[in-house]
Every structure is written in structure tokens, then in C-alpha cells.
Amino acid sequence: MRAESIRTYKVLHTWVGIVSGMGLFIAFFAGALTMFEEPITRWATPPGSAPMVPLAETEALVVDTLAARPDAARDFTVHLEPTEAEPGRLTWHVRPEGAGEHAETGGEHYYATRDASGALVVEEHHPATVGSVIDTLHRVVGLPVDGDPTRAVMGILAILYALALFSGVVIIVPSLVRDLFALRTGKNLKRMWMDAHNAVGVLSLPFHVVIACTAVTFAYHDVIYLAQDALVHEGELATAFRPPPPPEGTPRERDPAELLSPAAIVAVVQETAPSFAIESLQYIGVTGPRAMVRVWGKDPAAISPRAPGGFAVVDPYAGRVVNTAFMPGAQSPPNLVVSSFFALHMGAFGGALIRWVYFVLGLAGAWLFYTGNLLWVESRRRKARGAGQPDQPRAVRAMAAATVGVCVGSVAGLAGAIAASKLFAGALDPLLAYYGVFFVALGWAFAVGGARASVHLLGLAALLAFAIPLGSLVGWLAPGSGLWAHPATWGVDLGALALGGAFVAMARATARRARDGAPDSVWALPARGPAPAEVAQ
Template sequence: MKLPTDVVKMYKEVHGWVGILSGLCLFIAFYAGALTMFELPLQRWASSPPALAPAPSLDRTPELVAKAIAAHPEAAKGYEIHLRTDAAHPARMSWTVRDPEDHHGGGTTHYAALAPDGALQVVTQGPSQVAQLIDVLHQQVGLPFDHEISMPIMGGIALLYMIAIVSGLVVLLPSLVSDLFALRIGRNVKRMWLDLHNVLGLFSLPFHIIMALTAVVFAFHDQFYDAQGMAFGGGERGGRPAMAAPAEGPPPATLTPAQIVARVREQAPGFTPQTLVYGRGGGGLPALRVQGSDDRYGVRAPSYGMAGVDPQTGAITATDYMPGMQDGWSATITSFFALHFGNFGGATIRWAYFLLGLAGAFLFYTGNLLWVESRRRKERKGGAVDQTRATRILGALTVGVPLGCVAGISVTLAAAKLLGGHASYGMHSAIYYALFLLATFWALVRGAARAGVELSVLGAVAMLCVPLASLIAGAAWYDAPALMLVDGVALLLALALLWSARAARHRARTGPRDSVWSDRRESPLGAPDATPVAGEA
């Protein structure tokens, strides 16, 4: 396809600037987002084995609930019954006492069980919160601000992301046929990175369009519904389903959890209930929401759909979030969430999204590499012999931010297993940001070439901490052999980082001396080089 040269040049400039402005944040979002494809297995991997007695049967659950509410009256306001217990859900019953100072909506969660003699057991040590941190990093593109501040910024980055997709496609169109399967590996490293960037971008284009569009919807979710309400009237249809409860009359006896599960399965045969969420509805009467999944449909939340259920009769009364029972509007909204979360199609789709997420992170990394080298070439053509301070800083950030993210997530994952219930969300956040900021600062001080080698090694060592933590914790930690995949993937990523360190070292020693990635004449940030030597990147 033939396009005017000036049009292609303009779109190339747009693609480069938009990419460099959003690429570092998008790397964090895609890398953390790839890990959230297996958020529940990660949480189970990082969580210590339950310290409570085995969960009582569903038939004995009413006894557990009665004893827990008698000892802890605050639980009556709202509690959950977990139909499947494991390290991530260590007890049949749990409830959370909210902390108004916790901006992440957390608090103290209590877990209850019955001892062999029937006595009540209550503990507050639950599953690790490291998976929640990774999810927040994904949602907020790594920004350490409150959710209300981070989400609009994330929306702006998503809009830049969409512009980068369109402009990149326009730039690639003139050479689409000749460069479609081109991957020229040789002495021209910049050409090799460009080919790899183009191939990754083109073949994952539908995935990136989906991510960009759905991210904008998530970021401006409230604004969209406010506009809808102003234009058409009515409240928000996208909120969580209200927990169904009769509004009048004395409360009749509620069904037992076992009866609720049986009634839901009768009405929705393909739906597998996972959690019963009890609360208070109209007039303070008992209310119930059932969370679960149906492999035939995508769901609204990352791993479950939900329905409002009458706790007295077991009848499903709210289906806006219920897979297979939604109206057209609700099903359309759910499709946005399902496409973003990859929660349809089972393990095959989750692995595909995991690999596409890692490839997306690598796409932004290579894009930044190319932009920095292109900027340096323009500086040389303009007569600048020395690398400018701006180029050095951009090069250092291109190395420090991605590798700091990788190292920070790896170390805080390992800490989750070693510290167990002693590691709070705040502690995990502190570990991550300490490693992230340290790596970024190190890159700025050492320069892109040296830091590229050193931080790749740091990332590999941090990644190896994950299987090392498993060895220290011992085999008794696992509640499923499949969780060993966490350690296996960490080993593979560590090997990839070691290979990256070797390649970066070779590039620093033998590459063009005028390159941003060359260590042969690199000086501190902003300082002039000793011996100007021109050369092509």
C-alpha cells in the first residue's frame, strides 16, 4: 500500500512520541497483567497452609455460623461461606471488619472453623495479599497513588496507547508485504529490533486493540455511566447486583447453604457456585449473593460471575452478572470484561493471554529501545557529538523501569512465601517500590549500557528467589502439584534474563561506540565524553 512519504513520516513521529510517553507504564501494566492471568494460583502458591481444622461439611455450616455470630456479633453484618477451601480460602466461613483508613478497601479478615470437639476456632491469618498488589499494579500501571487518582491517569495512557496502535499501523502499511515475516538477525542490531517490534505488534494487533479499548472503558467507567444517566435517566446498570431480600413482613427461616447450592444448580445447571456472600438487604433482612463460574460463558469479575438469590426460597432474583442468564445489555458489558480478563475458554485462553501479555511488555520495551536509538541518530545528524542528557536519561529509564518492575514483583512474591501471614499488603507494596525505585535510580547513575547488564542479572537473581522460597518452605506448602508451574515459569524467565544480560554485555563491549548502549566511552549522566567518535547504531 502506497502512502505519501510526508504522511508516513508524520505518523512515525506521532508513534514514537506517544510510545515513549506511555511505553514504560504500559510495560508494567502488561507484565503485571500477564501474571494476573493466574492470580488465584499465585495466591495459593504464596499463601501458607491453613492453620485451622478442616472445614466442616455444608450440613454443619449453620452450626459454625451460629457459633461465630454469637462470639463475634459484627459478623452478622456480612460474611462469606466458601464452598471450596484451600490455601487461598482457608476456612468455610470468613468475614471482614473494614478499616476506613485503608484506601484499598481492606481491613481485618477473620476465618472461622470448628475444632474436632465442636469448639469455635477463629484466626486472622489468611491468604497472602501479594496477588492483590500485582493486580493493583496492573490496574494502575504501576502508579503508587489512590485508585481514584490513578485510574484517570491510566485512562489517559490507554488513549495514548490507542493512538500508538493506529499510528504504528499506518507506518507499517507501506512495507507490510515485504516486512511481514522479516526478522533480519545480523550485525545491524537496530534493524533486528525493529523487525521483532513490527512482527510482535502486527500479529498481536487484535489483542492490543481489545486491551486499549477495554482499558479506556474501565478507567472512565463512572463517567460513562454518569453520562448515560444524564442522557437516558435511571441509575447505573453496571454495578454489582443488589443482594436480594424481601422488603416487608417478618423474616421467614432461611435455607441452609447446602439447600441454597442445590436450588441454584437446579435453576442454572452449568453454573458452579463457589462462594455464598451473606449480608443485609431491605429493612435489615437477610440477603444473599452467590458467586461462581460457568465455563461456557465469560464472566464479569476476573474469575467469577454472580447472582442475587432469595435466601428464603433459593430463587435467583438478579441476573445482571449471572453467566448465561443476562439480558443483551448486561451480556454486552460483560463481554468487555471477559475480553480483557481472558476469563473464557478455560486454561488455553489464560495461557494465550499470559504469553500475549509478556509479548506486549516486550513490545513496549523494544519500542523504547528503538526510539532512544533513533533520537541519538537525529542528534548526530544535527551535529551533536556527545549524547545529550535527555537521551541518556531516557535510555536509563528504558532499562531501569522494566527491570525494576520485574525484580520488585519477584522479590515480593518470594517474601510472601517466606514471611507467611506476617506480610501485609503495605509490606508487599514497600518491598516492590523499594526494589523498583532502587533499580531506576541505579540505571540513572550507572547509565543504560552498564545498568542493562547489571539489572538484568539482578532481575534473574530476583526471579530465582521464587523457586528458592519454595525450596525453603518445603513440599508441604503446596495444596496442588500444578502450583509447581509457578516455580517452573520463574526459572524460565530467570534464564531469559541471564541471556539478556549476556547480550547486553556483548552489545556494551562490541557495539558502535556512539550508541546509547555502548560502554566503551560512556560517562556519567550529562557529562561530555572524552573522545568523540562517530558511528552508526
Template sequence: MKVRSDILRIYQSLHTWTGICAGILLFIGFFGGALTMFKHPLERWVSAPSAPVAALAPQQIDTVVREVLAAHPAAREEFTLHLVRHENNPAPVTWSAAHAGRDIDLNAMRWQGTLDAQGKLAAQEVRPSLFGELVDMLHRTGGVPGTLGDEYLGVYLMGVAGVLYFLALVSGVVLLLPTLVKDFFALRKGKNRKRFWLDAHNVIGIASLPFHIVISLTVIVFAFHDQFYDSLQQVVYGERKMWSRPAGTPGPGDVSKLAPASKLVRRAQQEAPGFEVTEMLFMDLESPRPLVRVGVANDDYVVRGAVSGYLLMDPYSAQVLNTSMLPPKSDAWSSIAASFFALHFGSYGGNWMRWVYFAFGLSGAFLFYSGNLLWVEKRRKNQLRDQAPPVQPRRTALLAAATVGICLGSVAGVAGALLAAKWLHASAGNLNAALMTAYYVVFLSCVAWAFWRGAARAAPQLLALCAAAGFAIPVTSLIARLLPSLGMWAHGSVGAVAVDLTAFVLALVLAWAARLAARRARSGPADSVWAAPAAEAPALAGAQERQA
């Protein structure tokens, strides 16, 4: 297919500048998004072990709910009954004394309730790990702090990046059309490293194009959903309410008259055959409109939540109020909305699809990283024969340093926060605040190091740091098993062990990348931004030989 050269130049400029403007922020978003695919296993890895809680019979579940509501009035506002429990959620009933807002509260405490050996209520207040929420916030905001109105500033910036991202995708496809058939699977190696990076960039971009289109559009919708809803309210609904809670039986204000939890579970199973009831969120039990949101899971369906679909019930009469978020019974509009959520979050197909999204997320991060590297190389001033290497434009050196520092800094920061969850568990007064601090200290240090040392020197060093942090994750679990006196722990569940194994594999890849970056700095073209200063090249060569 032939495309006019002037049109190709326009699309090349559009692709380049939209990619550059959004690339670094989107790298963090994609890396964080890949990790959110396994947010729950990560939370289980960082959660300290608690006293084992035996599974409760249906009658005991009814008892613990009744006693929690009688002894702790704050639970009547909202509490969760967990029917599927893991290391990060060992108790059957949890609730908070404070109202949960949209922002992450690093000081938040949560109560856990169960029955002791004598059948009496045993409740304690704990500070749950928010590591999964911190990673999710990184995914949604790119790590940009601050708020604008009721929303994080980074969410809006990520929405703008999503618009630029979509333009970059469209323009990139137009650029590849003339040579798509011939060069699609080409991955040419040789002295021209720019050609290799461009081939890798193109192959990953085209192979994962449907995924990237879905992500770009859903990012825009999620970032500006309040504005979209406000517009719909004014244009379509007018004086009518867009959202309203379904009206059930008015709450009598006496929580002792709640339907038994076991009855609600049975009613949910009747309404959603083939689904597993995972949790029940009870809300506003003493208000005129009490409600219980039942989470149900089935990997064969596209669902609204990260792992569950939902149905709404009256907690007093056990009447089903709404099934629009239950896949087999949802209406057309709810199915469309669920598809947006599911396609963005990968909440369908079970664990194998989460691994697919994890791989797509990491490959997307590579797409933005390699795009910036290509921009830097394309604007390189070439060395003339028998002349000294030219001084590269300042803008290319700064973008190279920003790409290395911010992208690799976010990777090292997440690993540092994960390690801090265990190493600082005994000494940190507020572990969640320590995790946040650990991320930004490591991240900002990496950014400062990249700008101070320059991209060529910083790239292999920061890649080596990321690799070392990755190896330290399974090593920490091994130390916890061998030296329990240190006060750390190592869970033996499949999810927790998978975190260690995945970190080890990624560390191997990063170590390999560090070796390649060191080789490029030592023996690559002297006129490149990625070439180390001449005085340092022998030292890098010696370091590489020692590594070999």
C-alpha cells in the same frame, strides 16, 4: 498498498510520541496484567499453611453458618461461604469486622470459621495475604501512588495512557501498510541490530493487534467508568436510578430465619445447570434488602468476574432476584458488559486461555520496551570515520536509563515482594506492609541505579538481578522443603508448583537477555547509548568469558 510519504511522516510522528509517552507506564501495566492471570495461584504460593480443614457435609455447612452469625454479629454485614477452597482460603466461612472499601487496607484482618472435631465453631482472626491484590493494583495503576478523589491517581494516568496506546496502535498499522505483506514475518538478523528489533516489534504488534485493541479500549472504559456512568445518568436516565438492588422479601432482622445454605446452593444449581457453585457472598442480612451473590463457574462461557458468573438471591426465601450476570440468562446489555470484562481479564476458556493472555501480556510488555529502544537508537548520533564517538543527546541517555530502570525495576520488585512473603514471614509484624515496602525499595533502587550507572552499564546488571530473583523463587521452595526449621513452606498443589516452574523459565529468558545486553555493551557500536565506556569494555569482556 501505497501511502503518501507526507502522511506516513505524520503517522510515524504520532506513533513515536504516543508510544514514548505511554510506553513505560504500559509496560508495568502489561507485566502486572500478565501476572493477574494467575493471581490465585500466586496467593496460594505466598499463603502460609494452616491446620487442615476437612470438607464439610451440607448439614455441617448449615451449622457453621448458623453458629458464625450467632457468635459474631459483624458477619451479619457481610460474610463469604467458600464452597471451593485452596491454601489461601482454607476455611469454609470468612468475614471481616471492618467494612471493605475500594482501597487496599494493608492492616486488614479477616476471620475464618469452621467446625472442630466435636462439631463446635472454631474461629480465628488472621491477616490474609494481599499479594494478588498488590499485583492487581500494580496492573491498574502502574505503581503510581496517591489518590484523586475516590480513585487511585494511577488509574486515571493509565486511562490517559490507554488513549495514547490506541492512537499508537492505529498509527502503527498505517505505517506498516505499505510493506505489510513483504515484511510481516521478516525477522532479519545481522549486524544491524536496530533492524532486528524493529522486525520483532512489528511482528509482535501486528500478530497481537486484536488483543491490543481490546485492551486499549477496555483500559479507557475501566479508568473513566465513573465519569461515563455520571454522564449516562444525566443524559439518559435523568431522575431515574441507573443501578438499584433488586427488591426481595424484606429482611425480618432475625438471622436465625435465614434459608439453610445447602438449600441456597441447591436452588443456585437448579438455576444454573452445568455450573459449579464456588462461593456465596451474603450481604446486609439485617437490612431491608438482604442479598446473597452466588458465584458460579463454567469455562465454556464468557463470565463477568475473573472466573465466575453471578446470580443474586434472597437469603431468606431462596428466591432468585437477578440473573443478568449469569451467562445463559443475561440480557443484551449485560452480555455486552460481560464481554468487556471477559475480553480484558481473559475470564473464558479456562486455564489454557489464561496462558494465552499471560503470553500476550508479556509480549505486550516487550512491545513497549522495544519501542523505547528503537526511539533511542533512531536518535543516535553516528560516529564519523576516524573520529571519537560523539556525545549522545542527553534526552536519549535519560530515556534509555528510565526505560531500563523502571521496566526492569518493576520486574525485580515483584519478584522481590514474592520472595519477601516467605523469607520475612516469621519476622515481619505486618507481612502485607512488608510486601509493599519490598516492591518499592527494589523498584526505586533499580531506577536510581540505572540513572547513576547509565543504561549501558545498568541494563545487563538489572537483567541479571531479575534473573537471579526469578531463580530464587523455585530455590526458596526447595529450601523450604529441605529445611523446614526455617519456618517457610512449599505447597505441593499444581498452582503453587506452576509458580515455581514459570519463574524458572522466565529467569532463563532474563539470563539470556542479560548475556546479550552485556555483549552489546562490550562489542556493539561505540557511538550507541548502549555501549559501555571504553575503559569498562575489557572488564565486561572478561566477565562475559567467565559466564561462558
């Protein structure tokens, strides 16, 4: 490889890294948390008051509900084994007009149950939004709403991320064998950080290649389909994606009283796939000619086509499996290839073990971008020559403050959002809690400088992380307090406790460095000399 190319790619790596690093940090930290979106949502859902209608009586519940609320026939779900997150056996979601496919939280949510006398009760409920807030922050790199413009921004950052990966590999290839397993922990701290940055980057490279390619595709698939439809598919794409017309002789209107029972529908699918663990039945258009039920579930031994698992399509009147294109373990090879792209991004294969692996890889990715910024700062550091400490360049101070403010601020914000979803349930939108903490943290970082703010904000992140199990503890000890603790989601509390402990350790190490580390650094407290101007802006 020409030395000139390597120099070019070094410059490229520096600048795409510094532009995209902080956004990617948020996306990766939030993305690591999305591995546990389901338990977090369950953790944040208050205990339900309505009794669950037994599964055997669900048939009648469906008929009564559709008689009372015909609009529910468009799309409703029967939960076989409802968790804390589901208020009733039967739920549906009326999406706001023109809402996108990811609008899980907007609109109105209803559930149907029966009162003590057996009469039908339909009530609106407000599901815990914190899980989808985390997911949104992940999908659009810390922006509030997942829409076309924010996804385009995410796509640009993902392209920069891809360029950073490629250039990082080009830079390290010539010295790969020599440097990969070297961790030179000596006087030269920058050397050590760079060694660690390189080792983590190279060892998790396959994960990053997958994430970069899938993220860019998620951002721009609509445009790509449009271009390919014109260029490659001769405008036939819309027809191909349209579902086939119902067979001749299908009645235009169906009577839900003739629906097979949920147990019978489950039996139809279970017969063909015994290892498929069925969780819910999604009824779509059951009073119309295209009546179908998506039988959702998971198969830990197979690749899941989507993050929540996959589904078999069943005709709920005839009782036969219509389509297994999205069913784990039953897909055709081409469908499996496409599903694997989703599964590889979302860690939707291999069950809990892979979710933990992805959690660690996500955190390692966030760490990679954080260290990238640290190295940028370190490379531009002004060293002391002779007596007195030099002022660090303005750009270096600003970047140090921004890195700490954005990265640690987003971590604190996410912890705050989760804690608030229980402590202030219904009173404070978790998204507002996130932005409140995030912007205060960012402002604080610029006000007091990176060295001080890094200690303060890590302390804040620890406090907010500890507030997560605190809410559960209060709910457990004092159920009258209005808080709650679900025995099934103690993992969320333990995880937060562990993260909080890690933040405390980092805060202490950071404080030590600020006190005892090299004084000619942007990370040093100016206490030992006359205080230089330290406010970055």
C-alpha cells in the same frame, strides 16, 4: 493516504510512545502476572492451623457466628472447597470506612471455625497481599494505590496508548503487505528491531485495541455515566441502578436459623446449570429484608462476567434463583455483551488456555513498549565517523538508563515482591519490597548507565525470580524453617524458575552485546577506549 498524514502520525507515534511506554510496560508485565493472581496468592499463604468445619455442619456454624458477631451478617462467605488461601469455612472482611470497590486487602479479615470441644472460634487473619499488590500495580501503571487520581493517570496513559496504536497502524498500512512478515536480520540491527516491533504490534493488534478501549473505560466510567445521566438518561440512572424494593410482606428481620443449608442453596443453582462449577457462597444482608446469596463459580464453557467468575443470586430463605444477570452461561444478550468487555480485558473466558494466551500476549505487549523505547534510542544514536567514539547525546543516555531502570527494575521488583511474600511473610509488605527493588534499580541504572545496568539488573531479576522457588524448596525440605510449599502451587515455582532462566539468558546476551557490539552505541561498554563521561545525570 497523504504522505503528510503519515509523517504527522510518525511524529505522534514517537512521542506518545516515549511518554507512555514505560508506564505501559509495568502495566503489561504486572497484568500478565495477574492471570495467575489466584495461584500466586495461594502460593504465598502459609498453611492454616485451624481444622476446616465440615460442609454439612456449616449451617450451625453460620448461626453461631452471627450470634457472636452480628456485624458479619452484612457480608460473609462460605467456601465450598477452600483452597490454601482460605483459613476457614466461613470468612468475612470488614472494609475500612470509605474504601473503594477494589479495597481487597485493607480493613480486617476474620474467619470462624470450631475448636476441639466444638466451641466457636472467631479469629482475625492476614491474607497474603501479594496477589492484590500485583493487581494494583497493573491497574494503576505502577502507582501504589488504586484511587480516583491514580486511575485518572492510568486513563491518560491508556489514551496515549490508544493514540500510539492507531498511529502505528497508520504508519505501517502503506507498507503492510511488504513488511509484515519481513524480518531483516542483517547488519542493520535497527531495521531488525523495527521489523520485529511491527510484526508483534500488528499480529496482536486486536488484543491491544480491546485492552486500550476497556482500560480507558475503566478509568473514566464514573464520569461518563455522570455525563450520560445528565444528557441521555434524564437523571434516572441512580433509580435504575438501585436494587428493586423487597416484595410486599417481606419480614424486616430474618432469623438466620431459618436459612437453607449451603448444600440446598447449591442444589437450587446446580439444577438449572449443571456445568456451573460452584466455589463459594457470598451471603449478603441475611438478617435484613434484602437477604441474598451470591452463588459464585466458574463455567469454562461460558464467558465470565467478572475476573473471579460469576454468580447467581439466590434467596437463601425461599430457595429460588432471583437473578442470573451475572451468571456465566445464563445471561441475557445485552448483559452478555457488557460482560464480554470485562472478560475480554481479563481473559475470563476459555479457562486455563486463554489465561496462558493472555499471559503471552501481556508479555508480548510489554516487549512491544520496550522495543519502542529501544528504537527511539537507536534513531538518535550518534554514529562513529573516522577514529574515536562519539559521545552519545545526553537525552539518549538518559532514556537508555530510564528504559532499563524502569522496565527491568519493575520486573525485578515484581519478582522480589513475590519472593518476599514467602521468605519474609508478615515481616515485609510486598509493596515495599517492590518499590525498594524498583527504586534501587532505577537509581543504579542512572548511576552506571544503561549498558552496564541492563546486565546487572537482568542478573538481579534472575536472582529474585530464583528466590521464589527457593522459598518453597526450603519449606519443602525443612518444614520447621517457618517456610512452606503447597503441592498444588508448584506451577508458580516452575514459572518463576523458567522466567529466571530467561533473565539469565538475556543478561548473557546483553553482556555479549555490550562487549562485542558496535562501540558507537549507548549499549556498548566504554572499555575499549578512553572512558567518556557515562553517568547520565
